[in-house]
Amino acid sequence: MTDAPHDLLSPPKVRRSPVKSILLHAVLIVCSFGMLYPILWMISGSFRPQEELFGSSSLIPSALDLGGYVRGWSGLQVTFGRFFWNSLVISVLATIGNVVGCSLAAFAFSRLRFAGRNFWFALMLGTLMLPYHVVLIPQYILFLHLGWVNSPLPLIVPKYLATDAFFIFLMVQFFRGIPKELDEAAVMDGCSPFRIYWKIMLPLSMPVLATAAIFSFIWTWDDFFGPLIYLSDINTYTVQLGLRSFVDSTGSSDWTALFAMSNLSLIPVFLFFLFFQRLLIEGIATTGMKR
Amino acid sequence: MASQTETMHRGSRTAALRGQSAFRRMLDRNAAGYVFLLPWLLGFFGLTLGPALASLYLSFTNYDLLQSPDWVGAANYVRILTDDPKFGAAMRVTFTYVILSVPLKLAFALAVAMAFNRGIKGLTLYRAIFYLPSLLGSSVAIAVLWRQLFASDGLINMALWQAFGFEGPSWISNPDYALYTLVLLSIWQFGSPMIIFLAGLRQIPKDMYEAAEMDGAGKARQFFRITLPLLTPVIFFNSVIQTIEAFKAFTPAFIISEGTGGPINSTLFYTLYLYQEAFGFFRMGYASALAWILVVIISLFTAFSFLGARYWVHYDD
Numbered sequence: 018m019t020d021a022p023h024d025l026l027s028p029p030k031v032r033r034s035p036v037k038s039i040l041l042h043a044v045l046i047v048c049s050f051g052m053l054y055p056i057l058w059m060i061s062g063s064f065r066p067q068e069e070l071f072g073s074s075s076l077i078p079s080a081l082d083l084g085g086y087v088r089g090w091s092g093l094q095v096t097f098g099r100f101f102w103n104s105l106v107i108s109v110l111a112t113i114g115n116v117v118g119c120s121l122a123a124f125a126f127s128r129l130r131f132a133g134r135n136f137w138f139a140l141m142l143g144t145l146m147l148p149y150h151v152v153l154i155p156q157y158i159l160f161l162h163l164g165w166v167n168s169p170l171p172l173i174v175p176k177y178l179a180t181d182a183f184f185i186f187l188m189v190q191f192f193r194g195i196p197k198e199l200d201e202a203a204v205m206d207g208c209s210p211f212r213i214y215w216k217i218m219l220p221l222s223m224p225v226l227a228t229a230a231i232f233s234f235i236w237t238w239d240d241f242f243g244p245l246i247y248l249s250d251i252n253t254y255t256v257q258l259g260l261r262s263f264v265d266s267t268g269s270s271d272w273t274a275l276f277a278m279s280n281l282s283l284i285p286v287f288l289f290f291l292f293f294q295r296l297l298i299e300g301i302a303t304t305g306m307k308r
Numbered sequence: 309m310a311s312q313t314e315t316m317h318r319g320s321r322t323a324a325l326r327g328q329s330a331f332r333r334m335l336d337r338n339a340a341g342y343v344f345l346l347p348w349l350l351g352f353f354g355l356t357l358g359p360a361l362a363s364l365y366l367s368f369t370n371y372d373l374l375q376s377p378d379w380v381g382a383a384n385y386v387r388i389l390t391d392d393p394k395f396g397a398a399m400r401v402t403f404t405y406v407i408l409s410v411p412l413k414l415a416f417a418l419a420v421a422m423a424f425n426r427g428i429k430g431l432t433l434y435r436a437i438f439y440l441p442s443l444l445g446s447s448v449a450i451a452v453l454w455r456q457l458f459a460s461d462g463l464i465n466m467a468l469w470q471a472f473g474f475e476g477p478s479w480i481s482n483p484d485y486a487l488y489t490l491v492l493l494s495i496w497q498f499g500s501p502m503i504i505f506l507a508g509l510r511q512i513p514k515d516m517y518e519a520a521e522m523d524g525a526g527k528a529r530q531f532f533r534i535t536l537p538l539l540t541p542v543i544f545f546n547s548v549i550q551t552i553e554a555f556k557a558f559t560p561a562f563i564i565s566e567g568t569g570g571p572i573n574s575t576l577f578y579t580l581y582l583y584q585e586a587f588g589f590f591r592m593g594y595a596s597a598l599a600w601i602l603v604v605i606i607s608l609f610t611a612f613s614f615l616g617a618r619y620w621v622h623y624d625d
Binding site for chain 2: 038041042045048049052053055056058059062118121122124125126129130131132134137140141144146147148149150151152153154155156157158159161175177178179180185209210211214235239241242245246257260261264265272275276278279280282283286287290294295297298301302303
């Protein structure tokens with residue numbers, strides 16, 4: 018039985034008697050179903066005829082009805098298409114910003130030697146612990162004076178300034194693991210620091226860059242607090258804000274449509290989960306991420 | 309001879325050049341370092357340090373965004389700590405939430421991780437399924453779902469009616485229950501601490517269990533004598549991270565109560581109260597004071613955790 022040394026998470030398989038094995042899997046399948054039941058319920062609920070939802074707790078709708086999606090999509094004065102577009106623009110630009118901003122800083126901290134480096138590094142670690150709430154109000158005032166409130170800029174620009182210290186830390190850890198001989202050789206050959214960053218570090222750091230990018234995207238997509246504060250014109254709303262307005266406007270009168278739009282809002286995150294599940298789970302296992 | 313002086317001459321020139329280039333290289337190196345660090349430095353001063361100092365200053369003022377800040381000394385802090393029933397409510401709600409949700413979530417996470425650590429076929433799939441709620445959980449969509457599940461005509465009541473003929477209340481609009489629905493939501497998302505536990509369990513050398521088995525130690529004894537002590541660093545890490553996150557919880561309470569923190573302040577999380585003061589009433593000074601009190605609470609908690617950790621966290625060195 019081989020036990021891959023790099024696999025942090027999968028213990029070697031154990032042989033069990035068939036009865037024990039079947040029992041174990043039966044329990045696990047029931048538990049998995051229980052874990053997912055609320056989500057499955059929401060998916061099936063979104064396809065039900067409006068009046069049927071509260072008839073039964075069964076997962077199979079009596080008829081497939083797309084009415085919820087139709088009513089939900091244009092349930093507010095602006096369609097959800099607009100909200101999806103806004104969310105997509107913000108998430109993509111914020112993700113690029115995080116990767117660029119944080120990798121530049123991480124490169125300086127891990128590879129360049131300059132006066133004051135340890136001092137700045139200690140300060141950067143200090144910001145990891147600082148709750149967002151202490152900078153919230155002055156940042157709001159700053160963006161208000163810049164005329165950025167009611168635009169996506171406050172949700173995008175700070176990412177380019179590497180304000181998410183967590184990702185810097187993540188990348189510093191990874192960069193330190195790349196053999197120093199590589200860039201020393203490059204320096205001998207007259208490579209500039211920028212070329213080393215661009216031609217050596219970044220290509221060798223794809224796993225950590227991908228992890229940072231995926232988590233950045235998901236966190237920005239899911240973010241509710243930032244958009245709630247900065248965006249008040251419905252044309253600038255993200256999906257999360259759109260959903261919240263939809264809740265407030267329909268209350269509990271049209272769950273089918275609410276579920277339909279909720280499901281749509283989860284699709285991007287779910288796709289990342291589907292395609293990059295291993296990267297996500299290893300990212301959490303190796304860095305201790307909170308979500 | 310001539311060639312010798314020439315080489316000497318050339319040698320001193322290269323030495324001089326080397327000295328000059330060493331100095332230049334040092335300058336270049338510093339310059340390069342700061343060029344790469346520039347975005348972060350701008351962010352640090354402009355968006356972190358500056359704002360943090362500004363909010364400390366604002367916390368001693370009354371400020372409504374329209375008139376310039378009005379210095380009031382410690383009045384905001386005094387009022388928060390002695391004469392603010394909503395602050396009291398927010399503290400009660402937040403602490404109840406933290407104290408209930410964190411240990412239960414970690415207990416589930418550990419139990420499932422241990423079940424998964426016994427060499428199961430298809431582990432990757434099960435693990436992914438149990439992790440999914442944790443990934444999706446902080447979105448508005450899941451909060452919407454929770455509203456429906458625990459509404460008077462929601463899934464939970466429907467199931468209770470079908471199974472026991474019991475007519476349940478509207479859980480989210482009853483001040484006795486609303487907070488507990490949010491605790492449940494948090495426990496359901498035990499996926500990421502579970503994955504961290506799983507990684508921790510994998511680090512425990514297998515021969516320790518084999519040796520214990522030889523010595524006749526039962527499963528329970530192995531758990532308390534090997535697994536638990538060796539896992540304490542991971543338990544400690546998970547509990548600090550999850551507690552800090554729980555103190556900062558916002559979205560589910562906001563969606564379930566439509567931003568009010570109701571019914572009767574029963575879901576008034578600390579951050580929700582802060583949000584209301586800042587962006588509902590535009591009491592920016594007061595809200596800044598609330599933010600700094602949150603920082604003090606979180607810092608005290610973290611400091612005590614690290615002090616206490618000496619007595620129960622087992623480090624392998």
